[in-house]
Every structure is written in structure tokens, then in C-alpha cells.
Amino acid sequence: MLSAIKTALQAPARRSRNAPSGLRPNAQGATPPLSPLEREVVGLAMRAGQILGLPKSVGAIYGLLYLSPRPLTMEEIMERLRISLGSASQGLRQLRSFKAVRPVYVPGARREHFEAEDQFRKLIGNFLDDEVNAQLELAGEHLGGLAKLIEHEPAANRDWLRQRLEKLENVNANARRLLALMARFLA
Amino acid sequence: MLSAIKTALQAPARRSRNAPSGLRPNAQGATPPLSPLEREVVGLAMRAGQILGLPKSVGAIYGLLYLSPRPLTMEEIMERLRISLGSASQGLRQLRSFKAVRPVYVPGARREHFEAEDQFRKLIGNFLDDEVNAQLELAGEHLGGLAKLIEHEPAANRDWLRQRLEKLENVNANARRLLALMARFLA
């Protein structure tokens, strides 16, 4: 686990005196450590994200924003989670890419602020579309080309292999149906 | 990617002369390289497995067995996929643990033989039960304890935080419903 986040999650560590490199300290001054509630929710989001194959820092950012009553800047995110500039930037980019997080206009603020999408329907819908469906289609295309490779197999196996490939195609088709069912459930 | 599997997938490489360490050469003699069809299906299984968070070698083993008209021994799996003893042993263990592969009795054979479970209903059902459901329950337990942490938050935020936590609990409940729906679809 990212040791900085581990630290942020476990120890109510005191904030380091030095500003993170390349950015000047937040105007407000001290960044408070994560509260117990925040630690829990950030941890939860990290685990949930990992199931979907996201880096821990990405889940952590989402968790922090989800529990924040006001939009946060990238700098605040960095400081509170104790992650680097690069992680914060890339994590936010990834979260924006599937609309789990959106930039919000904050009047008079120079820095960009972010807030979490809290409609999980949308979140999950996007994920199913972008990730799962894409994979299914890719697999479907591959499967199409396989039948003709059977000719290169020993004659004795061909019928059996044909059955197996057919079964794979059924699975693909059923997976699409299941996906559609899930989409309906979410709507 | 595991370079040996990469090799096995791409080059119709000639079998190495030396027997793999610790095992004497297969009685039948030469192990044929993967056929084009096998290469495709093994690759497909690797990718599918990765979506579920499995190591590539595990997906590869399943793919090879899925396309094999007869049960294979661990040694045959090692040789054909060109993976190590340890990977084969651990991969088979993992596959057996969620019943994607089962040992088959082959009369007169000393070595254990394996075949792939080809009923994807069962496979997916097991996966949903063991992995997804377990995670949901874990998350559910965590969520239960969070409400009392709200007391430690600034009073001004408490109502808002309560709403957010409530939403999370709804999501958890809905996810369970969705899981039940999927189970019904599979049956």
C-alpha cells in the first residue's frame, strides 16, 4: 500500500512543516489530518476501487471528495491524503475520465476545485459501458475468427472443438444479455 | 507478461531438450507446442482472468484445459505453457479452489489429471458468491460502525454527512439486490 496513504489512514499524523515541493502552502494554513470517519470512508473507497482495478490512490481521492461538504483543490487532496503531485493529478484525471469526479467552478478561486459524483447509478453505468462492454465486444470479435483455425487441428478433435467454441460464443452472448439486464436494473 | 507464456503464445517454439527441473520427461516424449487455436483461446482466457484479478498463468491454465479433449497432468500443463512447477501447482490450486478445474480419475495413471469446468453458470455463480458477495458483506459491516463516528465531526457538517452515509448504505443494499438478480439470471 502507498505508505503515505497508509500513514494518513492510520496515524493522525501531524502535518509536516515544509510545504510540498513546487506548491506554496495553502492560504488557510495547516491541513487537518483525516478524521476517523474520513479514514474509514477513504479506506472503503480504496478497497472498492481496487475491485474495479483502480490504484489505491484513485479510490482514496474519490473517498475523500465523497465525504467533503465542499469542493477541494488538488493541493488539498495532496496534503490531506499525503500523496504526491503526480498521483493527485493523474488520479483526478482518471476519475474525471469516467465522470466519478467533476471540476466545479468556485467564484473567485484561482485553483480548480473538484467534487465527487454521488449518483452511483451513473458511476456504475459508465463503468459497465466503458470497461465491461468494451471487453465483451473485443472478446466477441476474437471469437469470430476462431472457427477457421479448427481446420488446422487433428480431424479427430474437430467436432469436439467446434462444440467448445460454440459454447464460448453462447457465453459471450449471455454476458451481453446480463449486462443489458443490469443496465435496466440501474435505470 | 510472463515471458514463457508470451513465448508459448507467439512462437511455435521448439521444445527445450532438457526436462524441466525436478521432473523426468513425459513418457510420451515430445510435448507439442500450442496450436494457433490453443494460442488464441489461452490468450482469451488470460485476459478474461485478469479482469477478475487472476494472474495470467492461472487464466492460461484454464484456457489450455478448456480446449483439451482429454484431462492433462500438471507436467503437461507446465511443458505446454512453459511455466514453472510452482506456478502450475499454485495455479491449479487456485483454479480448484473456485471449482474452475477439477481432478479426474484416470485409470492406471499415477499422476493426477485435470479437466476444466465447462459450465460457466457454475463458474460465475461461484465467483459471485465467493468474491463479490464476500466483499459486499465486509463493506456492509464496516458501514454499520460509521454512524457513530459522525459525533466527532464538526456540528455544521453532521446532517450532510449523515445523508452521505445513508446513501452508501443504500448502495450496499442495492448491490445485494443486483447480485440476487444476477444469480437468478444464471439459474
Add this chain to the structure above:
DNA sequence: AAATCTTTTCATTTTTTATTGAAAAATTTG
């Protein structure tokens, strides 16, 4: 348009995960 501030990029470093293979354990055979 120079200076200042903010964000992105990306080569390097760190961390995590997967693989290997020798040794230990278990099993089977004679």
C-alpha cells in the same frame, strides 16, 4: 508580456505482485 501561480507530463524510484525452482512433504510402488 513578464512574473507568478497552477497543472500536466514523464523518467526514475518504490512498492507490490507473480514466477521460479530447490527443498520439504506427501504419495505410490515394489
Add this chain to the structure above:
DNA sequence: CAAATTTTTCAATAAAAAATGAAAAGATTT
């Protein structure tokens, strides 16, 4: 029950993934 064979375990290594932070690029202000 000893020898031979097969399977599992696990410490070491290799490969892959994530995080870091300095430098480049992009904005905004004065």
C-alpha cells in the same frame, strides 16, 4: 518400509504497477 515418483511450499528473483517529484507546459494576474 525403503525407494521412486509426484506434489506442495516458500524464500529468492523477476516483472509489472503505482507513486514520486523535477521540469515543462499552460494559465492568470499585474
